Amino acid sequence: MSGYRFYERASRAYYGRPHFYKLLAVCTVSGGGLVVAYGEAARSTAFAEAANDNNSIKKKKVVVLGTGWAGTSFLKSLKNPSYEVQVVSPRNYFAFTPLLPSVTNGTVEARSIVEPVRKIVGKKKYDAEFKEAECYKIDTQNKKVHCRSITHQSHLGGSEDFTVDYDYLVIAMGARVNTFNTPGVAEHAHFLKEIEDAQRIRRTVIDCFERASLPSLSNEERKRILHFVVVGGGPTGVEFSAELHEFVTHDLAKLYPTLMEHVKITLLEATDHILNMFDKRITEFAEKKFGRDGINLKFGSMVTKVTEKDISIKERSSGQNVNIPYGMVVWSTGIATRPVVMDFMKQIGQTNRRVLATDEWLRVEGCDDIYALGDCATINQRKIMEDIAAIFVKADKKGTGRLKVDDFEEVINDIVERYPQLEIYLKKQQLKDFVQLLKNKHGDKELDIEKFKAALSEVDSQMKNLPATAQVAAQQGNYLADCFNRMEVCEKYPEGPLRFRGTGRHRFRPFRYRHLGQFAPLGGEQTAAQLPGDWVSIGYSTQWLWYSIYASKQVSWRTRTSVVSDWLRRFVFGRDSSRI
Numbered sequence: 001m002s003g004y005r006f007y008e009r010a011s012r013a014y015y016g017r018p019h020f021y022k023l024l025a026v027c028t029v030s031g032g033g034l035v036v037a038y039g040e041a042a043r044s045t046a047f048a049e050a051a052n053d054n055n056s057i058k059k060k061k062v063v064v065l066g067t068g069w070a071g072t073s074f075l076k077s078l079k080n081p082s083y084e085v086q087v088v089s090p091r092n093y094f095a096f097t098p099l100l101p102s103v104t105n106g107t108v109e110a111r112s113i114v115e116p117v118r119k120i121v122g123k124k125k126y127d128a129e130f131k132e133a134e135c136y137k138i139d140t141q142n143k144k145v146h147c148r149s150i151t152h153q154s155h156l157g158g159s160e161d162f163t164v165d166y167d168y169l170v171i172a173m174g175a176r177v178n179t180f181n182t183p184g185v186a187e188h189a190h191f192l193k194e195i196e197d198a199q200r201i202r203r204t205v206i207d208c209f210e211r212a213s214l215p216s217l218s219n220e221e222r223k224r225i226l227h228f229v230v231v232g233g234g235p236t237g238v239e240f241s242a243e244l245h246e247f248v249t250h251d252l253a254k255l256y257p258t259l260m261e262h263v264k265i266t267l268l269e270a271t272d273h274i275l276n277m278f279d280k281r282i283t284e285f286a287e288k289k290f291g292r293d294g295i296n297l298k299f300g301s302m303v304t305k306v307t308e309k310d311i312s313i314k315e316r317s318s319g320q321n322v323n324i325p326y327g328m329v330v331w332s333t334g335i336a337t338r339p340v341v342m343d344f345m346k347q348i349g350q351t352n353r354r355v356l357a358t359d360e361w362l363r364v365e366g367c368d369d370i371y372a373l374g375d376c377a378t379i380n381q382r383k384i385m386e387d388i389a390a391i392f393v394k395a396d397k398k399g400t401g402r403l404k405v406d407d408f409e410e411v412i413n414d415i416v417e418r419y420p421q422l423e424i425y426l427k428k429q430q431l432k433d434f435v436q437l438l439k440n441k442h443g444d445k446e447l448d449i450e451k452f453k454a455a456l457s458e459v460d461s462q463m464k465n466l467p468a469t470a471q472v473a474a475q476q477g478n479y480l481a482d483c484f485n486r487m488e489v490c491e492k493y494p495e496g497p498l499r500f501r502g503t504g505r506h507r508f509r510p511f512r513y514r515h516l517g518q519f520a521p522l523g524g525e526q527t528a529a530q531l532p533g534d535w536v537s538i539g540y541s542t543q544w545l546w547y548s549i550y551a552s553k554q555v556s557w558r559t560r561t562s563v564v565s566d567w568l569r570r571f572v573f574g575r576d577s578s579r580i
């Protein structure tokens with residue numbers, strides 16, 4: 001079993017147990033994986049039996065769109081052989097995106113962080129086929145997706161159109177870069193989203209240095225060419241700036257010593273701080289460190305235009321428009337919905353939204369057999385207040401309209417399961433459970449629906465959208481595969497939380513995100529981490545934690561070995577600056 005799987009399983013296993021397990025999960029990660037026991041054997045046997053029962057039944061067609069974090073973790077965790085799986089993606093590989101910034105300077109080679117999809121699905125027990133193509137239309141009426149093959153070599157023929165039928169559709173197409181329609185960005189800026197982007201950036205940095213070495217250039221032109229501008233102070237922009245700074249000061253400085261006085265790295269951020277989603281201590285540390293490193297941080301800077309040689313910004317403090325000459329711009333300001341997903345949203349009536357909405361079971365709202373996960377979708381979390389009357393009625397078995405606090409004991413688990421915001425609220429209020437919340441507010445007195453509403457009135461304020469991260473996408477892929485694995489078993493033995501809106505129980509528990517922490521590599525062998533329980537860890541030891549976790553999370557032993565050997569090679573020989 002790969003370390004990646006181990007990690008994901010561990011992540012699912014340890015949540016909800018005492019802090020010790022969380023620590024164990026984080027601290028025992030090493031190149032090989034985790035030493036965390038996880039008993040899934042009973043469940044595996046159950047679905048294997050169910051699959052055997054169904055051998056004679058026609059296999060259900062599952063179409064998976066996308067081979068990123070969400071699609072790949074779904075494919076890796078799907079075990080039930082009673083499906084016929086078709087995978088469609090313009091990329092015939094999975095890419096480990098958190099290491100993309102390390103590819104831009106050659107710390108890690110591109111091939112070390114990719115794994116062919118055919119290799120991933122080839123080891124599976126279910127029937128799977130891969131098509132290197134992009135889906136350009138989803139036809140819900142006829143249950144088919146329209147695809148167009150990707151042509152990399154024109155002499156092999158033009159692109160082909162074809163359709164694929166589905167019984168279940170899994171949309172995991174990720175998102176596109178958001179340029180906010182800023183003029184010139186698409187034409188002149190570099191993005192950092194795909195492997196090719198990282199390779200292009202690496203080549204451009206070298207190009208800039210080689211060009212700046214030519215004797216005919218003026219110093220002003222040299223300064224322009226060696227000005228590297230990063231737009232966006234989120235985790236990707238910050239990590240890329242740190243990696244670039246490392247490359248320049250550790251490796252290129254030895255090869256181009258006379259150019260160093262002209263080199264400048266500027267990070268433009270529209271708000272007042274970088275790494276806004278992190279704890280304040282991390283933000284402060286990062287800003288101070290970048291200051292010491294000489295990375296020029298410009299806050300309150302809105303980019304208005306990018307031309308071939310200049311980037312125009314509007315400074316919030318002065319209200320002035322400023323033109324900054326540059327040699328390379330890297331745009332890293334967030335993501336937007338892909339056109340094909342927008343078109344699908346129109347088709348199913350989700351017209352007033354920016355992102356495709358699913359329910360908590362990852363099912364696209366309004367479509368029974370279509371699921372969406374990862375960056376292309378968001379969960380439309382149900383508010384507890386929408387179901388408050390139904391919850392009360394469920395607890396009020398005698399129908400008196402008045403209940404004692406203890407009468408809620410029976411529905412407690414279902415409520416906590418169904419509305420994650422309740423658990424967050426209870427944690428914030430330092431309460432043991434929902435009954436304690438009611439007791440604190442009303443003692444042992446009987447409650448009517450109005451008092452019940454009042455006690456829970458602030459719970460929904462804790463609802464927030466899940467972040468667009470690999471962690472969320474991978475957990476969603478695993479969760480959905482688990483649901484597909486148990487589809488037949490669950491039909492026989494329904495389980496899961498009550499559906500307060502209707503009768504009976506839902507077949508599966510809703511998806512629940514387990515946050516395992518977040519890293520922000522800052523260069524100079526220093527990393528900041530925000531771990532569960534709001535622990536903050538910054539420095540050299542955190543960098544080693546980062547190395548071990550990222551090694552363990554690799555998708556295969558080949559990529560794990562390649563990444564670790566790339567790191568070792570870099571320690572011993574430095575980074576290579578050949579322009580290939």
Ligand code: FAD
Pocket residue numbers: 065066067068069070071088089090091097098099100101133134135136172173174175192193194236338340373374375376468469470471472473
């Ligand atoms: P993706 O991984 O983007 O995959 C989308 C897939 O859909 C791709 O295979 C694509 O080829 C395919 N596709 C696209 N269009 C079509 C189409 N029309 N038809 C069919 N298939 C299509 N997250 C973290 O948690 N930690 C990190 O440290 C981190 N670092 C990051 C660093 C960088 C540089 C970047 C860019 C992202 C980082 N992320 C990180 C975010 C993380 O990569 C994304 O949240 C994650 O990739 C989302 O997974 P996904 O499967 O939804 O989409």
